[in-house]
Amino acid sequence: IRALLEKASDGQAILVLVPTVHLAAQHQHNIDRCLSLPQGVMRASGEVRPIDRTLSYWSNGTVVVSTAELVANDLARGCFPLERFCLICFDEAEVALRNPRSQLGHAYTRVGQAAVAAGIERLGVAPAVEKTLYRPPLRRLGFPVTAAHDPSRLPTQGEICQQLGLHDVEVIGDSELEGYLPPKVVKLVEVPTMTDLSPAISWIEAQLDQ
Secondary structure, eight states: OHHHHHHSOTTOEEEEEESSHHHHHHHHHHHHHHHOOSSOEEEOOTTSOHHHHIIIIITTOSEEEEEHHHHHHHHHHTOOOGGGEEEEEEETGGGGGSOTTOSSOOHHHHHHHHHHHHHHHHHTSOTTTOTTTOOOOOEEEEEOSSOTTOGGGHHHHHHHHHHHTOOOOOOOOHHHHTTTSOOOOOOOOOOOOOGGGHHHHHHHHHHHHO
16 A cells, blocks of 8 residues: 555545445554554545545545445445545455345445446556546455465455456465564453353363263
8 A cells, every 4th residue: 555655646545445334443543553644544434425525535535444335325426536546455355245136236346346447447548648638557456354275265266356356366375474463362361150150061061072
């Protein structure tokens, strides 16, 4: 994200999509802490009117975190300036496979297909022809929760790529993440149980020992 922001044209932004409001707040905090942007990381809210979201978040934020449903709805209303963004990140990308029977599909799919169309439109304008109309490519990046190194997951990965318009799958192992993730600390805490639960606990332990 930092590298793209340094290369981005003036006024361009990065959009991070998440499936839930809780994850939006969590990602806003973590990205803001890592990047320390002067403007900070914005989190779009569904409690704000669409026109106010356009003015406050979509048109002014450098890095904006939002639920996919919010963005998909504003795209349908015609008040989401997709041309402002140079990168869209889909966190928990496999949620794009939900609602397979819905004509609209999941919000991730709707945003992904709109991004594909916008990317094709940008590629059709060559910088040498008309520099004032040229915009850098709209990149898309998906982060699935499922293990990418598991061969049984490969069909699912293909479906995810199809829904979001992704082209390549890169497997990142634990060794490549060293230095980026804090070490895991496991602490066992014994919680005293109520006396009347003792027979049930004894029965469960006996079943486990068999």
